[in-house]
Each structure stands twice: as structure tokens, then as C-alpha cells.
Amino acid sequence: ETGVTQSPTHLIKTRGQQVTLRCSSQSGHNTVSWYQQALGQGPQFIFQYYREEENGRGNFPPRFSGLQFPNYSSELNVNALELDDSALYLCASSPDRFASYEQYFGPGTRLTVT
Amino acid sequence: AQSVSQHNHHVILSEAASLELGCNYSYGGTVNLFWYVQYPGQHLQLLLKYFSGDPLVKGIKGFEAEFIKSKFSFNLRKPSVQWSDTAEYFCAVKTPSGGYNKLIFGAGTRLAVHP
Numbered sequence: 001e002t003g004v005t006q007s008p009t010h011l012i013k014t015r016g017q018q019v020t021l022r023c024s025s026q027s028g029h030n031t032v033s034w035y036q037q038a039l040g041q042g043p044q045f046i047f048q049y050y051r052e053e054e055n056g057r058g059n060f061p062p063r064f065s066g067l068q069f070p071n072y073s074s075e076l077n078v079n080a081l082e083l084d085d086s087a088l089y090l091c092a093s094s095p096d097r098f099a100s101y102e103q104y105f106g107p108g109t110r111l112t113v114t
Numbered sequence: 115a116q117s118v119s120q121h122n123h124h125v126i127l128s129e130a131a132s133l134e135l136g137c138n139y140s141y142g143g144t145v146n147l148f149w150y151v152q153y154p155g156q157h158l159q160l161l162l163k164y165f166s167g168d169p170l171v172k173g174i175k176g177f178e179a180e181f182i183k184s185k186f187s188f189n190l191r192k193p194s195v196q197w198s199d200t201a202e203y204f205c206a207v208k209t210p211s212g213g214y215n216k217l218i219f220g221a222g223t224r225l226a227v228h229p
Contacts, residue, residue: 042219056214105158
């Protein structure tokens with residue numbers, strides 16, 4: 001069984017640019033959540049995708065957007081990058097969208113904005 | 115807004131010492147509670163979880179946690195730590211969120227175990 005994978009591992013971008021991060025969910029999982037983990041902090045929920053639709057969102061501005069594909073893989077897009085967007089971005093998949101299901105985390109993408 | 119507090123940001127122990135990491139949450143209703151661990155260079159892994167039933171929960175690698183509803187706490191314990199327990203530990207809660215699966219994490223506790 002393949003776990004959650006993310007790409008790229010590391011990324012360096014300039015302020016104002018746009019970035020796309022990718023996530024492949026664990027086999028059989030139809031729900032993907034994205035989290036931002038700033039240095040020295042716990043992960044913060046960005047949004048969740050269930051069956052290709054966003055069905056929950058945290059306190060992040062609209063320049064954070066996402067997609068989920070028919071194979072349940074997902075992308076996180078961030079426009080107009082700011083220095084504070086520098087963080088580890090984590091993807092987590094689960095078998096379904098409800099709170100009773102455990103989330104399985106990927107290794108993360110480390111984004112540095114200069 | 116719901117929040118999770120982890121009182122110890124850094125803990126240093128010698129091998130064989132006992133460990134207790136504090137976690138408190140702010141939410142008056144039903145919660146699901148978790149402890150995750152992040153070993154150096156690895157991804158977040160689930161140590162243990164509480165959904166309902168026995169408030170004393172046993173997890174992997176000898177860890178356990180006790181849910182005390184009256185104190186809004188879910189403290190993590192291990193009787194005797196090993197060098198390999200060096201990692202960052204995160205407490206997290208899930209509350210009813212309108213049909214989606216959102217974890218609220220604490221800031222984490224960095225544990226260093228010396229041989």
C-alpha cells in the first residue's frame with residue numbers, strides 16, 4: 001500500500017510569484033486536506049477536498065486555492081506569494097470526509113519565499 | 115475559536131526517565147483527540163487517538179494518554195523514554211465541523227532524550 005506522497009520536496013520562490021504543490025493520496029482515500037506548518041508552530045488547516053470539491057476551509061485568503069482530480073490526487077496553488085508563506089506544506093488523506101476518519105500525512109513540501 | 119495548548123515547548127530527558135507532555139484544548143462539546151509524532155526528517159505519524167470509551171488510551175511504542183474531560187486535557191505519558199523517542203510531539207483535536215475533517219494542532223513539544 002503506497003502512502004501519501006508530495007512533490008516537490010523543496011521549493012524556492014520569489015515574492016509575488018505563484019506556486020503549485022502536488023499530493024498523491026493513499027490508495028482508497030477520497031479526501032485530501034492541506035495544512036501549513038510555519039517554523040516553530042503546529043500545522044494549520046488550509047482546506048479539504050472531497051470528491052473533487054472543496055468542502056471545508058480554514059482562515060486562509062483566496063489566493064490559496066486547490067484542486068482535486070478524479071484519481072483523488074490534489075494540488076495546492078498559492079498566488080502572489082508573500083514572505084510569510086514560507087512554511088512546510090503538508091497534505092493528508094483519509095478514507096472519507098468525516099471527522100471519525102484518521103488522516104495520513106505526507107512528508108511535506110518545504111516552500112521558501114525570498 | 116477552538117484551540118489547543120501544549121505547555122512544554124522543549125523537554126530534555128535522560129534515557130529511562132518518565133515522560134509526561136501536557137495538552138489542553140478549548141471546546142465544550144464532543145471532541146476527538148490525537149497525539150502525532152514527527153521524528154527528525156520524517157512525516158507526521160499517529161501515536162494514539164481517543165474517540166470514545168475508556169479515557170486511558172494506549173498507542174504505539176509504549177505511549178499512552180489520558181482524556182480528562184473535566185480538565186479539557188489529554189496528556190501524553192511514557193514510563194521510560196529511549197533515545198529513539200527524540201522527536202517533536204503534537205497534540206491535536208477534531209471537533210464537529212460541518213461535515214469535514216479538520217485537525218486543530220498545538221504548537222508542538224520538542225523532546226530531546228540523552229543517552
